[in-house]
Amino acid sequence: xxxxxxxVSASVFRTWPCTLHTQAFNEESxxxxxxxxxxxxxxxxxxxxxxxxxxxxxxxxxxxxxQLHVGLVLIMAAxxxxxxxxxxxxxxxxxxxxxxxxxxxxxxxxAHENAWGVLIGLPLWIAVxxxxxPGQIGASRMAFPRMQSLSxxxxxxxxxxxxxxxxxxxxxxxxxxxxxxxxxxxxxxxxKATDLLLASLILVSLATLAGAVNLLVTIVTExxxxxxxxxxxxxxxxxxxxxxxxxxAVPTFVAGLFLVYLDQHFGGTLFSSEGSQLVWVHMxxxxxxxxxxxxxxxxxxxxxxxxxxxTGRALIGGPVVNWLILVAGVLTLGIWTGGSSIAxxxxxxxxxxxxxxxxxPLGLVLLLVLGSLRGGLKPGPSLLYVLGVIAAIGxxxxxxxxxxxxxxxxxxxxxxxxxxxxxxxxxxALLGATGALVEHxxxxxxxxxxxxxxxxxxxxxxxxxxxxGVSLAVAAMVDSTNTIQxxxxxxxxxxxxIAVxxxxxxxxxxGSVVTAGRLNRRPSRVATIxxxx
Amino acid sequence: xxxxxxxxxxxxxPGNSAVLGTRxxxxxxxxxxxxxxxxxxxxxHGVGKEFVxxxxxxxxxxxxxxxxxxxxxxxxxxxxxxxxxxxxxRWVSGGYALAALLGVAAMNLVWLIGAKLGLAVNDVNGYxxxxxxxxxxxxxxxxxxxxxxxxxxxxxxxxxxxxxxPLLARAGNSFVHLxxxxxxxxxxxxxxxx
Numbered sequence: 001x002x003x004x005x006x007x008v009s010a011s012v013f014r015t016w017p018c019t020l021h022t023q024a025f026n027e028e029s030x031x032x033x034x035x036x037x038x039x040x041x042x043x044x045x046x047x048x049x050x051x052x053x054x055x056x057x058x059x060x061x062x063x064x065x066x067q068l069h070v071g072l073v074l075i076m077a078a079x080x081x082x083x084x085x086x087x088x089x090x091x092x093x094x095x096x097x098x099x100x101x102x103x104x105x106x107x108x109x110x111a112h113e114n115a116w117g118v119l120i121g122l123p124l125w126i127a128v129x130x131x132x133x134p135g136q137i138g139a140s141r142m143a144f145p146r147m148q149s150l151s152x153x154x155x156x157x158x159x160x161x162x163x164x165x166x167x168x169x170x171x172x173x174x175x176x177x178x179x180x181x182x183x184x185x186x187x188x189x190x191x192k193a194t195d196l197l198l199a200s201l202i203l204v205s206l207a208t209l210a211g212a213v214n215l216l217v218t219i220v221t222e223x224x225x226x227x228x229x230x231x232x233x234x235x236x237x238x239x240x241x242x243x244x245x246x247x248x249a250v251p252t253f254v255a256g257l258f259l260v261y262l263d264q265h266f267g268g269t270l271f272s273s274e275g276s277q278l279v280w281v282h283m284x285x286x287x288x289x290x291x292x293x294x295x296x297x298x299x300x301x302x303x304x305x306x307x308x309x310x311t312g313r314a315l316i317g318g319p320v321v322n323w324l325i326l327v328a329g330v331l332t333l334g335i336w337t338g339g340s341s342i343a344x345x346x347x348x349x350x351x352x353x354x355x356x357x358x359x360x361p362l363g364l365v366l367l368l369v370l371g372s373l374r375g376g377l378k379p380g381p382s383l384l385y386v387l388g389v390i391a392a393i394g395x396x397x398x399x400x401x402x403x404x405x406x407x408x409x410x411x412x413x414x415x416x417x418x419x420x421x422x423x424x425x426x427x428x429a430l431l432g433a434t435g436a437l438v439e440h441x442x443x444x445x446x447x448x449x450x451x452x453x454x455x456x457x458x459x460x461x462x463x464x465x466x467x468x469g470v471s472l473a474v475a476a477m478v479d480s481t482n483t484i485q486x487x488x489x490x491x492x493x494x495x496x497x498i499a500v501x502x503x504x505x506x507x508x509x510x511g512s513v514v515t516a517g518r519l520n521r522r523p524s525r526v527a528t529i530x531x532x533x
Numbered sequence: 534x535x536x537x538x539x540x541x542x543x544x545x546x547p548g549n550s551a552v553l554g555t556r557x558x559x560x561x562x563x564x565x566x567x568x569x570x571x572x573x574x575x576x577x578h579g580v581g582k583e584f585v586x587x588x589x590x591x592x593x594x595x596x597x598x599x600x601x602x603x604x605x606x607x608x609x610x611x612x613x614x615x616x617x618x619x620x621x622x623r624w625v626s627g628g629y630a631l632a633a634l635l636g637v638a639a640m641n642l643v644w645l646i647g648a649k650l651g652l653a654v655n656d657v658n659g660y661x662x663x664x665x666x667x668x669x670x671x672x673x674x675x676x677x678x679x680x681x682x683x684x685x686x687x688x689x690x691x692x693x694x695x696x697x698x699p700l701l702a703r704a705g706n707s708f709v710h711l712x713x714x715x716x717x718x719x720x721x722x723x724x725x726x727x
Contacts, residue, residue, distance in 0.1 A: 213554060263662060270662050275575050
């Protein structure tokens with residue numbers, strides 16, 4: 001056999017416990033890992049070259065692409081959070097601002113929201129997925145290495161275009177994906193900013209789609225022989241489900257953007273006609289599409305995955321966890337069955353069953369995970385991120401339950417939407433993605449992330465997510481202007497903590513990459529993770 | 534118990550990856566067209582009876598000829614694929630070349646339909662804009678079918694598609710079938726759901 005076997009400690013590489021149902025996890029046991037066979041090593045050498053420090057721009061190595069992708073998305077997350085600091089800090093004085101001042105703040109707020117929704121949430125999962133998933137399924141590469149590179153650079157160009165669309169001197173874009181109200185009939189209104197925003201959204205969407213298709217195909221065709229679908233670890237499984245739903249959802253969004261482009265250049269009347277409200281809500285508006293519910297799905301998979309790795313036991317329910325994640329993914333498509341009144345469901349997801357029902361399987365997974373976290377827990381910073389995800393989702397659920405019993409109206413609706421999405425969608429996703437990175441850094445980067453660095457970053461992120469989310473949701477339920485101003489200042493502090501946490505994770509990742517380079521540990525040359533038979 | 538090296542060797546299946554990746558791309562394109570069709574249905578349903586402008590002149594003859602060209606190209610690529618499996622390279626080359634020409638003809642017909650519609654894009658209820666969007670999507674699908682047919686032709690001539698390696702050719706054929714089905718859906722929608 002050409003394969004070259006090496007052994008490493010089981011504490012370094014953990015396995016999905018499908019194999020552990022019949023076999024107790026033994027921390028001292030050693031498993032056999034297989035480096036790429038000499039045949040695939042030769043292919044690797046042809047593709048990657050012999051220089052371990054090969055250039056980062058053109059590399060087809062999915063781990064290197066993933067490291068760069070994660071780092072850049074985290075920097076974008078920090079930049080968006082800084083904009084959030086400015087916005088929420090200014091909201092404290094919004095009541096005394098002039099009309100132009102308010103307009104500037106509104107434009108910044110739009111940039112902040114749109115960046116979180118399109119540029120950061122799903123691309124972060126694609127980036128972390130490309131780092132972690134191949135290792136978890138025993139693949140030494142992705143199905144289409146160059147396509148992953150395309151996904152990264154498409155995102156970079158799209159993100160740059162996105163930022164420039166808010167900087168051009170031609171006024172802000174005429175539409176926003178975060179606005180539930182469609183464009184009004186105002187003739188041909190496109191400006192440079194609108195064109196740039198449309199181009200950036202289409203680019204980022206296609207880049208995300210390319211990454212999702214690559215992950216999907218990799219999981220189907222490149223997983224190691226004998227690894228059944230039901231035995232795939234929860235994180236990889238959740239990425240698989242997310243990718244499959246994205247394959248359905250992203251083309252719809254692109255079609256919606258195509259219609260917006262045509263409308264803005266050749267008509268300006270489509271979205272003011274009868275029936276177009278539904279088109280806008282389900283094809284363009286961020287919270288009327290499955291992606292809005294999908295962003296948090298892999299975070300739940302990550303929680304289950306870390307629980308498995310840290311306890312060394314199968315979760316209570318075993319394969320049921322994967323089924324629940326699949327059900328949640330399928331249910332996200334149900335948002336399309338809601339009428340145009342789905343706009344209210346984005347504010348209080350439990351107000352409509354088609355959106356509220358998605359929370360049921362995700363909640364069950366979290367309950368199964370909590371039930372499984374008993375005794376023999378191996379400590380590590382990733383557990384902090386697990387607690388952060390659970391706390392963010394839990395706080396979101398409490399806030400939604402409180403809001404369901406009260407009336408949220410007027411400006412409060414927007415505040416409430418910010419708060420809930422900060423907790424349940426973006427907060428959970430950010431914590432989940434960084435948690436997955438911390439948990440699997442050894443395999444995907446070549447060196448573990450600094451425990452102190454990742455721990456402090458985790459604390460900052462958790463604090464930031466909870467502070468900003470809860471304060472904004474509470475601001476929606478109070479009437480006092482002074483209290484609203486104070487709560488916005490608290491939200492600004494939360495955003496600052498998110499910026500610090502995101503940059504800290506990026507810096508820790510960079511440190512780990514440098515360390516791995518010094519030790520000449522190139523992950524693509526190291527063994528892939530294989531299961532215990 | 535540890536696995537042995539033989540048990541955990543990674544199995545690369547590049548052929549399967551290419552086929553699955555192509556089918557995923559086909560699915561994405563199909564959903565793009567389906568989303569536009571859904572938008573047409575939603576707006577039509579919302580507008581009510583006065584949806585189609587009186588100036589509308591939809592060229593049924595050209596649309597039917599487009600459908601015939603599309604279906605013929607689907608038939609021809611399948612014929613080429615069967616020929617590939619029995620190692621008849623000349624038939625394969627001829628089949629894919631014919632399919633590419635039929636795709637170009639279909640594109641020409643779709644362009645003709647759009648040019649003769651007689652609608653201003655900025656009509657009141659968005660009908661013209663939706664129809665032009667659907668025609669543009671159909672045009673893109675036919676362009677992709679032409680590209681895939683030419684790619685299959687080149688693969689066949691270069692020996693990358695053969696009786697022993699027919700999977701990539703089959704994957705490429707999916708784009709031709711997608712264009713046919715996509716056009717039939719667009720035509721049926723515009724013609725029947727006025």
